[in-house]
Amino acid sequence: MDLEKQPQKPAVPAETARPDQAMRASDADRDRIADILRDALAEGRLDAEEHSERIEAVYRAKTVGELEPLVRDLPVAGRGPAAPYGAATAAHDGGADDDGVPAENLVAVFSSSTRKGRWSVGRRTNAFSVFGSIEIDLTEALFRQRLTVINATSIFGNVEVRVPENVTLRGSGTGILGNFEVVTLEAADPEAPVVVVNGYAVLGNVEAKPKRGRLIADLHARLRKHLG
Numbered sequence: 407m408d409l410e411k412q413p414q415k416p417a418v419p420a421e422t423a424r425p426d427q428a429m430r431a432s433d434a435d436r437d438r439i440a441d442i443l444r445d446a447l448a449e450g451r452l453d454a455e456e457h458s459e460r461i462e463a464v465y466r467a468k469t470v471g472e473l474e475p476l477v478r479d480l481p482v483a484g485r486g487p488a489a490p491y492g493a494a495t496a497a498h499d500g501g502a503d504d505d506g507v508p509a510e511n512l513v514a515v516f517s518s519s520t521r522k523g524r525w526s527v528g529r530r531t532n533a534f535s536v537f538g539s540i541e542i543d544l545t546e547a548l549f550r551q552r553l554t555v556i557n558a559t560s561i562f563g564n565v566e567v568r569v570p571e572n573v574t575l576r577g578s579g580t581g582i583l584g585n586f587e588v589v590t591l592e593a594a595d596p597e598a599p600v601v602v603v604n605g606y607a608v609l610g611n612v613e614a615k616p617k618r619g620r621l622i623a624d625l626h627a628r629l630r631k632h633l634g
Contacts, residue, residue: 427471433553433600435473439464440602442477444578451480454580454606458557461604465530465555514538514563524548530555535563535610542567545617549599556603560584560610567614569601577603577614584608589615 440461447457460476467473509530512519515538521531522543529551533540535558542556545568558565558579569575572595577588584607593599603614 427469427474429470431467431470431473433551435470436464436467437553437600437602439473439477440604442480444604446477446480447578447580454582457578458604458606461555461557512540512542514540522546526550527554529553530557532556533558533565533605535560535565537562539564540566543617544569544573544601551599552597553600553602556601556605556614558603558605558607558612558614560605560607560612562608563610565605565607565610565612567601567603568617569614571616571618573598574600575603575614575616576600579604579612580606581612582606582608584610584612586612587614591616 443452443457443460443464446452447454452460463476464473509532510528512521512531512533514535516536518539520541522541524546525548527544527547527549531542533542533556556567558567569591571591572593573591574593575588575591579586579588586605586607588603605612
């Protein structure tokens with residue numbers, strides 16, 4: 407007796423990655439995702455630890471496909487779709503973040519640490535202060551890239567960041583029985599360096615603001631020189 411043949415269910419096609427997900431992420435892509443995460447932190451959708459972890463992942467991401475999951479569970483009202491690869495692109499898009507230079511770490515535990523003068527600032531700097539003091543002065547620094555991220559953590563300590571008046575300064579963070587303050591700047595020059603300060607202060611202080619009277623001269627030439 408022949409068994410009745412059961413109709414076979416059609417195979418579910420495997421989800422294929424969109425071609426744009428393999429696209430190399432630009433600074434503008436990362437900056438846009440960081441803005442969404444900053445808003446989520448302010449609205450209470452993310453706590454400080456989750457925000458810090460995702461921000462770290464944003465600036466480690468190499469492709470658009472690595473950025474998208476970081477905001478997939480967050481609303482992006484007023485921003486349009488969450489796809490980071492879109493109309494806004496950086497003027498220097500492509501490969502500038504692949505220099506292989508590791509993040510610079512500044513640590514002060516019952517001590518002090520200072521970075522100032524004529525120095526080449528990397529893409530990412532981590533500042534960690536416990537009962538200590540850290541000063542990061544970018545007023546004479548040479549920027550190798552347009553976007554510079556400083557992750558600052560202060561526990562019973564102090565972290566101060568100073569920037570020239572003609573760069574863009576942004577940031578987001580939390581003060582827990584402490585102070586976290588970023589004096590926002592928007593540079594008139596669209597190609598000016600962008601400094602983003604993120605982190606938190608627990609019974610401590612994190613402060614980022616411009617140093618009056620200090621300017622970076624000839625931003626276009628300096629960026630062209632260091633971006634190639």
